[in-house]
Amino acid sequence: MGGELRLPRAPGVIRLFWARHQRAADILVTLIYAIPEAISRILAYLDGTMPPAFNTLALALAAVAGFALYKRRSAPIAAFVISLSVTALFIWNSDSMGGIALAIALYTVAVHHSVRASWIGLGATALTLTLAGLVTAPMVMNPADPDVASTIVVGLFAVLIGINIGNRKRYIGALVDRAGQLARERDQQAQLAAASERSRIAREMHDIVAHSLSVMIRLADGAEAMVEKDPEASLAAIRNVGSTGRASLAEMRRLLGVLRDEENELAERTPQPTLDELPQLVESYRAAGLPVTLSVSGVPPVGQGAQVTIYRSVQEALTNALRYARQPSRVDVVLACSRGAVTVTVTDDGGPGEAPASEGTGRGLIGMAERAALFGGTVTSGRLPGGGWRVQMTMPETGEEP
The missing domain is CATH 3.30.565.10 (Histidine kinase-like ATPase, C-terminal domain)
Structure with missing residues (x-):
């Protein structure tokens, strides 16, 4: 159909692939965080730089953060809260990958929730990590360690990128919804117009058939009754039957011609009756x-x-x-x-x-x-x-x- 609404194909083979395989994308993002974090914990355990109990706790919390990232599309706020908590608990450990998890979570909030929530999340991140850095400062070998500041800056960039992509995503979604609404309204208008036209044609056909058959039946009965007494009157009635039938047939052809060949401009069009x-x-x-x-x-x-x-x-x-x-x-x-x-x-x-x-x-x-x-x-x-x-x-x- 010429009026069919078609959406353009998503640009880029890679973007189209990840759009079609969102679960694979979630697994990949989770692995990007989880694998380096697990390697870091294993090396810390082998080197003995961290007590085994703390190392086990850190590995468990990293697993929780990884699961939260996997579910970030359906629960972006929960993923952010978990990632922020894990990052704050291990801000003193420069080997922790919590900053990456937090940046991904902030990006997800901006894309899948709202711009306002992402800015609130960034403010909460700056406040929480600053307090956590002050509390854990005695545990850090170098008090000037820039982990807190760098994590906040990375989070800022994640929010800005997420806002840009999220706004584009929401704008395109609104356009798609509007296009779908217009398509539904167009189909509904077409159905209403078709129903109205069918009703009009049904009324016309009823009028034509009811009038013609009633008159023709009455004329035929009269002609039969007068065939012996008044042959001339009977013949006139028969002629009226023929003329009525031909006139009705012409009207029926006009109506059926509209149904059969709407695009044929040469089709016969008998004018509608007038007073x-x-x-x-x-x-x-x-x-x-x-x-x-x-x-x-x-x-x-x-x-x-x-x-x-x-x-x-x-x-x-x-x-x-x-x-x-x-x-x-x-x-x-x-x-x-x-x-x-x-x-x-x-x-x-x-x-x-x-x-x-x-x-x-x-x-x-x-x-x-x-x-x-x-x-x-x-x-x-x-x-x-x-x-x-x-x-x-x-x-x-x-x-x-x-």
């Missing part, structure tokens, strides 16, 4: 035996959408009257247009009685209500007290498309 065709619509029902009268007052709306809505509403109401009204003697279609509103009323005087043989699904009235709702209108329908049925649609006259 100028309303008399012809009424005449088709009158030919089918429905005694319809049409009354129009005021200036009809000029908007294409409003005209289609009125036309389809009249078509649906007359189809219902043709199918369900029991021997009506009069069906009135009244279109009243004013500055404030447009009202369409279709009333029949079909007498009360048992329900017709075929029951409707109610989709036609639902479609009318949906069409009217696009213009802020409403549809009401119901049986009249003296018999018959009335359908009324009211919508504001804005003169604009929805």
Whole structure:
């Protein structure tokens, strides 16, 4: 798809490898600290420069610090606290690798937690190591040993590098999240548009099929009943069946053409019905035996959408009257247009009685209500007290498309 969102490939083979193998990177970082620390403790044990008990304790604490570095991504603060504690305990020992562990921990806090936490961690490092250096100064052979200052400086560089990389990481993460959100919104909008178009086409097809079949069935029944008594009238009814079928077939081809070949600019596009065709619509029902009268007052709306809505509403109401009204003697279609509103009323005087043989699904009235709702209108329908049925649609006259 042309609109598909694609992320660029991570630059560099090495960076891409470590990004895909984070656990291997964690193990490598842990080994960078643990191996030299273990070698230092083993040499100190062999040389006898440190009592065995202290050497064993130092080795155990180094193992704890190594494990903390391995888990630093999921618990950066805990890794920092452990690394700082181990470094402070052995600040007097220049052979200790605690400074490296502390620098890695500070870097991790800046990258995986927050900038503020990394600066707080650096301040805590400077304070803790300074106090630890003062306390352990008598144990140091050279009181001017620069281990404390060098460890703090290394920690500062680690924080600065971590802030730079962490901000870049968070910025890219925000861009990726935003891109994902835009992609989801785009897909949702496409789904909503597709659902709206399917609903519109379903309403159009319902109107076409219901109107055409109802009229054609009534004409065919009338032609069969008059074939012997009035052959000319029967032949005229058969011609009406053919013309109604051809007109409906053309509308169906238009709708199916939209579904089948949306990109074909040469596909036939029949215009949507307008109010100028309303008399012809009424005449088709009158030919089918429905005694319809049409009354129009005021200036009809000029908007294409409003005209289609009125036309389809009249078509649906007359189809219902043709199918369900029991021997009506009069069906009135009244279109009243004013500055404030447009009202369409279709009333029949079909007498009360048992329900017709075929029951409707109610989709036609639902479609009318949906069409009217696009213009802020409403549809009401119901049986009249003296018999018959009335359908009324009211919508504001804005003169604009929805």
